[in-house]
Amino acid sequence: MAYNEAIMDHFSKPRNVGEIEDPDGVGEVGNPVCGDMMKFTIKVKDDRLDDVKFLTFGCGAAIAVSSKVSEMAKGKTLDEAMQITNKDVAEALGGLPGNKMHCSNLGADALHKAIEDYRERQK
Numbered sequence: 001m002a003y004n005e006a007i008m009d010h011f012s013k014p015r016n017v018g019e020i021e022d023p024d025g026v027g028e029v030g031n032p033v034c035g036d037m038m039k040f041t042i043k044v045k046d047d048r049l050d051d052v053k054f055l056t057f058g059c060g061a062a063i064a065v066s067s068k069v070s071e072m073a074k075g076k077t078l079d080e081a082m083q084i085t086n087k088d089v090a091e092a093l094g095g096l097p098g099n100k101m102h103c104s105n106l107g108a109d110a111l112h113k114a115i116e117d118y119r120e121r122q123k
Helices: 005-012 060-073 078-082 086-092 098-122
Strands: 025-031 036-045 048-057
Touching: 005 060, 025 098, 036 060, 036 098, 048 060, 048 078, 048 098, 060 086, 060 098, 078 098, 086 098
Parallel strands: none
Antiparallel strands: 025 036, 036 048
16 A cells, blocks of 8 residues: 555655643544554643644554644644544555544544533633
């Protein structure tokens, strides 16, 4: 299976890897079928994602997706970030091989869960 240049770039040089200390929100997802696990932590300032970090255990596509989602989300309002879809992520990476499309679902889902967690904590 061949990955395109964008996927290889995000896989070999992932952006925003790590975990935010004392995060405002945490989102964790996993796919037991393929073994991919993603954890997103966020910092929110003035209703915007001030910082986004991720830890991912998985294949190259899962790492690339996490990296791309973190880039796409940083600086956006919470509502804008909630609009990032699985399809948006795959398109931003120039497409994913069919058997790796499930990886793009995990990235957006983990981000959305982190935002939902933040919103719950604000109540």
